[in-house]
Amino acid sequence: IIARNYKPGSIPLTDPLGTWTFRYRPDQHNVDEKVLFGNTANEIRISANLSGSAGVTDAITVIDALVAHPSTSEFVIVKLLNKFVSDQISVETYHNRSAPKPLLDLMDKAISAWHATPRPGHIKTVMETILDPDQQRGPFWSPIVAHQSKIKTPLEFINSCYRALDAEVIGENLPNRLEDMGMTPFQRDDPDGYSELGYEWMDTHGLLERLRFCQELAVNGRGSAGRWSLEKLMRDQRLATPEAIIDYFDQLLFQGELTDRRKAVLLEFVNTNDAGQADRVANLRGSERVHRLRQMVGLILSTQEFQFQ
Numbered sequence: 158i159i160a161r162n163y164k165p166g167s168i169p170l171t172d173p174l175g176t177w178t179f180r181y182r183p184d185q186h187n188v189d190e191k192v193l194f195g196n197t198a199n200e201i202r203i204s205a206n207l208s209g210s211a212g213v214t215d216a217i218t219v220i221d222a223l224v225a226h227p228s229t230s231e232f233v234i235v236k237l238l239n240k241f242v243s244d245q246i247s248v249e250t251y252h253n254r255s256a257p258k259p260l261l262d263l264m265d266k267a268i269s270a271w272h273a274t275p276r277p278g279h280i281k282t283v284m285e286t287i288l289d290p291d292q293q294r295g296p297f298w299s300p301i302v303a304h305q306s307k308i309k310t311p312l313e314f315i316n317s318c319y320r321a322l323d324a325e326v327i328g329e330n331l332p333n334r335l336e337d338m339g340m341t342p343f344q345r346d347d348p349d350g351y352s353e354l355g356y357e358w359m360d361t362h363g364l365l366e367r368l369r370f371c372q373e374l375a376v377n378g379r380g381s382a383g384r385w386s387l388e389k390l391m392r393d394q395r396l397a398t399p400e401a402i403i404d405y406f407d408q409l410l411f412q413g414e415l416t417d418r419r420k421a422v423l424l425e426f427v428n429t430n431d432a433g434q435a436d437r438v439a440n441l442r443g444s445e446r447v448h449r450l451r452q453m454v455g456l457i458l459s460t461q462e463f464q465f466q
Contacts, residue, residue, distance in 0.1 A: 186212060193222050230271045230278065232349075234264060237287055239353035242296050244307055247354075259296045263287065307466045308355025311338035311363070318371050318458055321410055324385035331382040337366040359464070368459045375455030376448065387451050399427045399438055399453060406457050419460065427453040 190205040201222050203215055223229060231248050238246055243260055250256040251264050263286075270286040271277055289295045309317060315335060319326065332342065339358060345351055352358070374381035396402050403423050407415040427449055430436035438449045457463070 183208065183212060186215070188212075191215070193219065194226065199226055224278065230268055231264075233278075234267045234271065234283065234287075236350065236353055237267070237283065238264065241287060244354045244356060259299070263296050308359055308464055309466055310351065310353070310355065310358055311335055311340040311367070312342075313466065314338070314367055314464070315370065317463070318374055319383060321406070321458065322374065322383075322385040322454070323390070324374060324383040326382060327384050328379075328382045330380065334366070334370050334380070334382065338363050338370070339366075355466075364464075367464070371458035371463075372452070372455035375458065376451045387447055387454065399424060399450065402450065402454065403457070406454070410457075411462050415460075415462065419462070423453055423456060426456055 188206050188208075191203040193199075193201040193203070199222075201218065203218055207215060228248075231251065235246060235248050235251065238260065242263070243257075246256040246260040246264065251261065254261060256264075267283050267286050270283050271279075274282050288297050312335060315331070315338075318324070335342065339360075339362075340351055370381060372378075374383045374385075377384050390396065391402070394405055396405055403415070403420055407413055407420070428435060428437045438446060441449060
């Protein structure tokens, strides 16, 4: 493929009259017969000794064959289902039909939608089938999916921490924290994208890094690359007590489904000093009180419930 070299007078990238093309060099090209997907229903043979402009069809034929192969639509759609619906389906469980039936049915519908447009693979059409925004039926709308059934990837976890606190990104350390959790943007060795299966991110090291990150962010630690104001939050939301702060985050993050036991643990924490002795936060003043409350917020973000979407 011709390299993109922009010089004075070049056609702008956005110009609809500008095109990219292949440069065919016979001396650098294998002109033997080629077989793609041999001994399968999708087998394709490319003739030998193509010359001139016909040699370009080698590359175009290969690309078209890859795009049209059933595995391409299956791979992309499984990625979309894992991202938006459920971890309980893979290409393997789709083929052997061992995935839950609602997901198998949705996969079948999405594949049909993939091939329903004049140019197969129209993602908007596929996504409308998966999400069903009009009828609002199907697995995407089921209570199980809607109520925290997927573990967040590291990127989703960091983003959700910032959004929960309305925090501001500062410095340039954030990519390092993402890497600590196992996800380096644009650096995956295999060209299939990072896994959308949440449980694959929940090893001991990854979980420890998540806990370190949200606890540092809660107290505006330097390693978190973020800053937020607990005082502003309490003022804007009229939160005067630890109980009120817990209830606020319970509604904001967990739809009011935190258990009484979980709330009791949070209250016990905020009313205990670093030596493990009872020390009511209501008796603290100034920065000491704010710091204790911030630590409690960090504990809220460290809960098992917050690991889920």
